[in-house]
């Protein structure tokens with residue numbers, strides 16, 4: 130895996146670190162391919178029980194690398210190919226699919242500004258721990274584009290249609306404190322405590338009841354697009370799965386014994 134994205138698995142926790150600090154972690158082709166492969170690897174590895182997505186330097190990710198993008202658009206025009214925008218299908222959509230479909234919790238440790246597709250990555254996570262110096266910017270309309278990387282789906286679900294329309298039509302940098310107030314993020318910590326705080330949340334989830342967490346994640350996404358009656362059916366199906374897990378038996382036994390459960394992730 131290329132250096133633009135670092136990948137490490139330790140005790141059931143996969144840490145994926147976007148690593149182009151000199152470019153504010155803008156996504157060039159190399160970084161997009163590396164991130165896509167990293168999230169796919171984490172999703173496919175049964176030893177991985179939770180994922181921490183974070184970044185190096187002062188930004189989390191400013192989205193598409195516009196320097197590479199403009200060069201590609203120019204080449205498109207000269208060759209008449211129109212290939213540039215296929216990156217949504219080739220890179221951004223698979224990244225979002227892997228992050229949101231994997232039945233394991235994903236934590237975003239947002240160390241700095243998240244813009245455009247970078248905002249999409251942060252919002253695709255199941256839990257966001259953010260530095261008090263971080264900021265969030267939809268950015269798309271600022272470069273005459275529409276939303277991608279799932280933002281048209283995640284943003285209104287998190288903060289409501291009206292606020293989402295505001296931030297998409299009039300892009301601006303939303304501070305960490307405002308992001309917390311409007312429900313965009315889960316936890317704000319001092320910048321120098323971000324790495325430890327995000328790791329602590331991710332570690333707790335990696336040590337937790339993996340089958341139940343996977344079912345909760347599936348349930349939340351399913352519920353967002355189905356009726357109550359359909360959600361009840363789905364809950365029935367997923368509860369049967371969680372109830373049959375070893376971790377459920379471990380949890381109940383530990384509760385009755387007044388002990389702390391030691392989960393096995395099955």
Ligand SMILES: CC(C)(COP(=O)(O)OP(=O)(O)OC[C@H]1O[C@@H](n2cnc3c(N)ncnc32)[C@H](O)[C@@H]1OP(=O)(O)O)[C@@H](O)C(=O)NCCC(=O)NCCSC(=O)/C=C1/CC=CC=CO1
Nearest residue numbers: 153155191192193194195196242244245246266268269272
């Ligand atoms: C609001 C910002 C994200 C952060 O602002 P600030 O902290 O004040 O930092 P700046 O001074 O603006 O930037 C520092 C340097 O980084 C360069 N830079 C910033 N963003 C990018 C980028 N996306 N690509 C390349 N370079 C970038 C910036 O030019 C500065 O460089 P110099 O020091 O040399 O001057 C703010 O930076 C900002 O608004 N950035 C743009 C965000 C953006 O528009 N992102 C792309 C959105 S579109 C997208 O993500 C997805 C797609 C998908 C499909 C196809 C095509 C395109 O986009």
